[in-house]
Amino acid sequence: MAGGQSTCLDQLQAEYGSTWDGPSDPANPFNWSPVRKITTGVIFSMSQLVTIMSASMLAAAENKIAQDLQVSAATVQIIFSTYFLGLGLGSFLIAALAEMNGRKSVWVAACLWYILWSSVSPLGRSAALMVVGRFFAGTGGSVGITLVGPVMTDMYGASDRGKSLAVASVLTYLGPALGPLMGGVVTDLVGWQWLFWVTSIVCAIILCVGMVFIRESYAPVLLRRAAAKRGVTNTNTKHIRLLDHFRRPIALLFRRPIVQLLGLVAAVNFGIYALMLSTFARLWMTSYHESAMVSSLHYFAFAIGMTIAAQGGGYAMDTIYRVMQRRAGERHGDDGASPSRPEYRVPFIVPGMLLVPAGLFWYAWTAESSAPWPSVDIGAAVFTVGITVVNQGLMAYQLDEFAQYGASANAATRLLSYIFAFVLPIFAPQLYAVLGDAWGNSLLAFITILLGWPIPWILWVWGERLRALGRAR
Numbered sequence: 001m002a003g004g005q006s007t008c009l010d011q012l013q014a015e016y017g018s019t020w021d022g023p024s025d026p027a028n029p030f031n032w033s034p035v036r037k038i039t040t041g042v043i044f045s046m047s048q049l050v051t052i053m054s055a056s057m058l059a060a061a062e063n064k065i066a067q068d069l070q071v072s073a074a075t076v077q078i079i080f081s082t083y084f085l086g087l088g089l090g091s092f093l094i095a096a097l098a099e100m101n102g103r104k105s106v107w108v109a110a111c112l113w114y115i116l117w118s119s120v121s122p123l124g125r126s127a128a129l130m131v132v133g134r135f136f137a138g139t140g141g142s143v144g145i146t147l148v149g150p151v152m153t154d155m156y157g158a159s160d161r162g163k164s165l166a167v168a169s170v171l172t173y174l175g176p177a178l179g180p181l182m183g184g185v186v187t188d189l190v191g192w193q194w195l196f197w198v199t200s201i202v203c204a205i206i207l208c209v210g211m212v213f214i215r216e217s218y219a220p221v222l223l224r225r226a227a228a229k230r231g232v233t234n235t236n237t238k239h240i241r242l243l244d245h246f247r248r249p250i251a252l253l254f255r256r257p258i259v260q261l262l263g264l265v266a267a268v269n270f271g272i273y274a275l276m277l278s279t280f281a282r283l284w285m286t287s288y289h290e291s292a293m294v295s296s297l298h299y300f301a302f303a304i305g306m307t308i309a310a311q312g313g314g315y316a317m318d319t320i321y322r323v324m325q326r327r328a329g330e331r332h333g334d335d336g337a338s339p340s341r342p343e344y345r346v347p348f349i350v351p352g353m354l355l356v357p358a359g360l361f362w363y364a365w366t367a368e369s370s371a372p373w374p375s376v377d378i379g380a381a382v383f384t385v386g387i388t389v390v391n392q393g394l395m396a397y398q399l400d401e402f403a404q405y406g407a408s409a410n411a412a413t414r415l416l417s418y419i420f421a422f423v424l425p426i427f428a429p430q431l432y433a434v435l436g437d438a439w440g441n442s443l444l445a446f447i448t449i450l451l452g453w454p455i456p457w458i459l460w461v462w463g464e465r466l467r468a469l470g471r472a473r
Contacts, residue, residue: 086138166314
């Protein structure tokens with residue numbers, strides 16, 4: 001064990017011109033105090049909360065925006081969805097910069113970019129400016145989603161992956177509820193324009209807190225800085241060229257079949273989730289004749305389901321992982337050098353795969369029959385428990401495989417998710433107009449069964465071979 005740690009330290013010295021002062025070096029993010037790790041995770045969780053709130057806040061205000069801008073419902077859906085396109089494309093640049101210059105500086109710059117474009121979006125009541133502003137706000141907002149997993153990987157080992165993701169999501173999953181709730185309240189009280197300004201103010205507060213408490217956590221950047229202080233010049237240009245870093249997520253997307261597989265599953269789940277976010281308020285206002293403010297309260301079903309799954313699921317994931325390691329005779333630890341077999345995440349993913357269509361069917365037929373509102377909300381909560389468990393498991397699987405380049409892998413797998421999230425809500429009005437709530441949502445459930453249920457088996461049986469394909473390139 002000591003020999004393995006010595007070899008790891010020697011490898012860092014050779015690659016970056018510097019290394020840690022032993023396995024217990026307090027400068028190594030793996031050795032930071034629990035308080036510092038949790039503080040960092042919570043601040044990143046707060047920035048991710050703003051991102052998710054911005055994605056969902058227009059849902060309860062769509063009718064008012066359509067009236068004020070004098071545009072159709074389809075145009076408002078485009079305004080709603082363009083944000084997701086920005087999230088997908090922005091994550092590539094965020095990942096490249098974060099793996100070149102470190103996490104903190106990129107996070108600060110992206111937050112400032114988000115604040116600028118979120119503040120500009122409602123000015124002049126222009127649909128064109130709203131589309132452009134939402135897109136660029138999405139590129140900045142992508143920093144929270146792109147970096148939260150990799151930052152936690154900087155600080156926690158594979159055996160604590162679930163716990164770290166639970167810390168990072170402690171506030172995040174309030175977003176689906178707070179976004180529409182804020183949308184309904186703010187729109188009724190002071191006007192929908194303030195939705196953009198309120199999120200900008202919240203992001204500015206989080207930015208100020210983060211600038212004080214967040215420390216750089218990316219080991220390659222920390223080691224290169226330490227080498228520079230000692231006058232050691234790093235001639236390895238692969239660490240300093242932006243173009244190489246920008247190519248990495250693109251290369252992962254097109255050359256690694258495992259990234260394509262994980263991306264497809266994530267895309268189906270996230271696309272359906274975005275569609276439900278954009279249409280949930282419509283159901284309550286049209287079928288149950290509720291106001292925008294009251295209808296927005298039902299989004300707490302999403303928040304409750306996600307929070308239960310994220311917090312309980314994180315510890316369940318770690319328990320399952322350690323049991324699998326013990327059965328295989330492997331050790332586990334927090335030093336980041338322990339063996340990590342991503343396939344140990346698969347048993348955790350299976351229940352989520354079953355709950356996703358179950359929740360969709362439940363939601364579909366209770367909504368169609370105008371069942372009492374708790375029944376409909378329970379269906380939505382079951383669905384969100386399912387997608388949260390699946391997403392947590394897939395994220396852990398991905399981080400186990402790509403650890404150091406987790407930001408690039410995250411950007412690559414999420415691109416398809418955001419494309420689906422951009423496209424599906426645009427066609428939501430036609431989907432429900434033709435099929436209704438019951439068969440429209442049932443169709444989505446059948447799609448998740450067809451594309452989702454084979455995935456755990458594929459990962460369990462073929463995962464190791466799929467991960468090896470394209471790795472040497």
